[in-house]
Amino acid sequence: MIRTILEKIEAGRSFLVASHESPDGDAMASTLALTNFLRECGKDVLAYNRDGVPQDYAFLPGAENLVSEIPPGETFDVGFVLDAGELRRAGAHLKEVCRSLVNIDHHPFSEDFGDVYYVDEEASATGAMIYRLVKASGRPLSQEVALCVYTAILADTGSFRYSNANPEAFTTAAEMVARGVNPWDVASSLYESQDEKRLRLLAQALATLTVSSCGRYASVAVTQAMYDQARAGAEHTDGFVNYPRSVRGVEVAIFFRQVSATSFKLGFRSKGRIDVGALSREFGGGGHHNAAGAVVDGTLDEVRATVFSRLDSLLAG
Numbered sequence: 001m002i003r004t005i006l007e008k009i010e011a012g013r014s015f016l017v018a019s020h021e022s023p024d025g026d027a028m029a030s031t032l033a034l035t036n037f038l039r040e041c042g043k044d045v046l047a048y049n050r051d052g053v054p055q056d057y058a059f060l061p062g063a064e065n066l067v068s069e070i071p072p073g074e075t076f077d078v079g080f081v082l083d084a085g086e087l088r089r090a091g092a093h094l095k096e097v098c099r100s101l102v103n104i105d106h107h108p109f110s111e112d113f114g115d116v117y118y119v120d121e122e123a124s125a126t127g128a129m130i131y132r133l134v135k136a137s138g139r140p141l142s143q144e145v146a147l148c149v150y151t152a153i154l155a156d157t158g159s160f161r162y163s164n165a166n167p168e169a170f171t172t173a174a175e176m177v178a179r180g181v182n183p184w185d186v187a188s189s190l191y192e193s194q195d196e197k198r199l200r201l202l203a204q205a206l207a208t209l210t211v212s213s214c215g216r217y218a219s220v221a222v223t224q225a226m227y228d229q230a231r232a233g234a235e236h237t238d239g240f241v242n243y244p245r246s247v248r249g250v251e252v253a254i255f256f257r258q259v260s261a262t263s264f265k266l267g268f269r270s271k272g273r274i275d276v277g278a279l280s281r282e283f284g285g286g287g288h289h290n291a292a293g294a295v296v297d298g299t300l301d302e303v304r305a306t307v308f309s310r311l312d313s314l315l316a317g
Contacts, residue, residue, distance in 0.1 A: 001118045002136045005102055008116065009137075012077035014044045016070070016098055019082045019126075020089035021051050022234060022265075025155020025190070027083040028057040030104075030127040033148035034080055036062050037134050040142055046070070050091055054235045059189040060151060061144040070097060078102060083126040085286045087113040104129055108277060109286055124169035127152020131172055143180050150176035151186055158242070159187075163272065163290055198237075201230040205240055210304075211247060217311050218244035221256035221264075221300055234259075241267045251315070252276060254307060256300060264303045268292045274314055282310070 009015075017035045019027035028049070035047040039062075047066040057063060070093075079098030084090040085107040095101060095113075103114035106123040123129050131149045134141055153173050157165040160173075177183060204226045211218040222237055230236075237257055245253035252274050255267035266283065268276035270290045277292040285294025296303045 001116065002133055004116055005104075005118060005133060006137055008078050008100065008102065009038065009041060009043070012043065012100075014046075014076045014078075016046050016048055016076040016079040016094065017082065018048045018079065018084075018090045018094060020084040021049070021091075023049050023051060023054060023057075024238065025057060026125045026127055026152045028053060028063075029060060029148045029152035029155065030082045030125070030130050031066070032057075032060045032062045033127055033130045033145050033152065034082065034133075035066075036142065036144045036148065037130070037137075037139075040139065040145070041137075046074070046076070051235075054238065055195060056190055056193075056235075056238060057151070060148055062148075075099070080104060081114065082130075083107070085109075086111045107286065107288060109281070122166070124164045124166050124172075125153045125156035127156070128168055128172050141179055146176045146179045146181050147186070150181045150183075151190075154186060155190070164288070195232075195236060197230050197232040201226060201232040201236050202240065202243075204230060205237075206243060209244060211244075211250070212308065212311070214312075214315065215249040216315050217252040217254065217308070218247045218250045219254040219256060219304070219307075220244050221258075221304075223258045223300065224261075227258075241269050245269045245271070252311060254311075256303060258300070259295060262299075263295055263297045264300060266294050266296060266303070266307065274311075279310065279314065283307075 015038050017031050019031045035045050038045045050068055052068040053063045053066050076098045079094050079101045081090045082104050101114040102116040105119045106126055108121045110119045127149045153169050157169050205220045205222050208221045241253050241255035251271050253269040257265045259265045270276040275289045277287045277289050280287050280292035280294040283294035283296050
């Protein structure tokens with residue numbers, strides 16, 4: 001499959017690189033890793049995400065050129081859709097502007113929407129799969145690509161704390177450091193440069209902390225009113241789910257984030273026994289065993305009641 005993708009790169013002239021909406025670290029860093037690599041190959045490349053670049057990842061090389069709208073009338077020989085799970089999460093319209101689509105992902109049950117389907121559930125991050133392409137190409141690894149690959153793996157493994165922190169994650173990260181990536185610079189950019197708005201929003205979210213009577217699941221929530229009060233946005237909520245996850249005894253954490261007047265986006269995290277990917281699919285979403293999400297209609301109280309009821313059943317089994 002890697003050879004097929006490299007042949008498409010060799011034959012193509014214009015490329016689009018996209019990832020899922022509300023991009024996390026892996027989505028954004030893998031997008032920019034591949035974008036930088038393609039440009040180094042002499043290709044015309046447009047990096048795209050309909051939600052733009054989160055401030056936390058603005059330090060990555062090439063971030064300043066990523067666009068949130070595709071110029072009218074522009075088409076591409078090949079479109080890469082990274083870390084998306086489903087085409088709709090990156091944009092169903094991408095099929096209309098790309099002559100060929102390549103799906104690169106590490107989510108289970110990733111939709112087979114591309115002409116090339118490169119999905120590896122065992123990969124620690126989509127960024128690690130991009131590095132496989134770069135390595136197989138035989139081209140030198142640039143500092144720009146190395147920085148993006150390292151950031152993708154660091155972000156998606158929770159700084160090497162999650163179960164997807166497999167041997168490839170460590171060996172690839174070590175290679176990136178050997179090529180000149182400074183771990184402190186990356187950690188400082190991600191974790192030591194927080195926007196004041198994020199902390200004010202986090203203070204409100206923590207006030208909503210709920211822990212189940214059994215102590216095995218917990219949640220926090222953010223509503224539109226909280227956004228307004230903190231003058232913050234969805235881009236400031238990355239990592240909020242880790243706070244209920246850190247409560248002693250909790251096996252499943254949930255983050256409820258309001259996305260419209262009548263719906264909430266759910267972010268699930270599991271410590272292992274409960275497959276939150278399967279749980280998310282029950283709600284029309286998707287993801288990994290230990291990290292997943294979905295969008296559910298209703299008020300916060302209604303959505304909470306639905307999710308908590310299902311978790312009570314799962315944990316009782």
